[in-house]
Amino acid sequence: MSDRAAQHNGAVQWLRFVPVHQDDELARPLIAELAVEYATRYNGTEDRVLRWLRGYPADEFSAPDGGMLIGLLDDRPVTGGAFRRFDAETAELKRIWTDRNHRRRGYAKVLLDALESEIVRRGYRRVYLTTGDRQPEAEALYESAGYTRLDEPLPADGEVYPIAFGKLL
Incomplete structure (x- = not known):
């Protein structure tokens, strides 16, 4: 995978992105922290959220239709995210997370x-x-990255959350 630069306090820091499976050791810390975050924000339990996160079929986030990337800084996972097929022309982002x-x-x-x-x-x-x-941080991120907020989520199988975004690539 490729290296990409991010800037913090004027210093350029390089992230190396690697493709992983959702049960990969590199993905575990970020998924665990995501469970804590969701449980805290939405008044749930970490165990329940973790079961929910792991409840997605792993092959949805695998090639050829999906993928999961972990960003490493000095070989330590600091950010990650996944995508899966929504329809023939559209990928759906999932699990966008930064430590x-x-x-x-x-x-x-x-x-x-x-x-x-x-x-x-x-x-x-x-x-x-x-x-x-x-x-709100996620909403701000997507808007700053050129995503357009939709009036309502698109019809989909499975869970649908109240705030939706789309972007043409």
């Missing part, structure tokens, strides 16, 4: 760029995502 000790450094935006590049390589022309209503 709480590495936020506000531009890593999430660099992650979106890496995911979008991989999504284009897979032949998709659009990206779609939904997010919860207690994640």
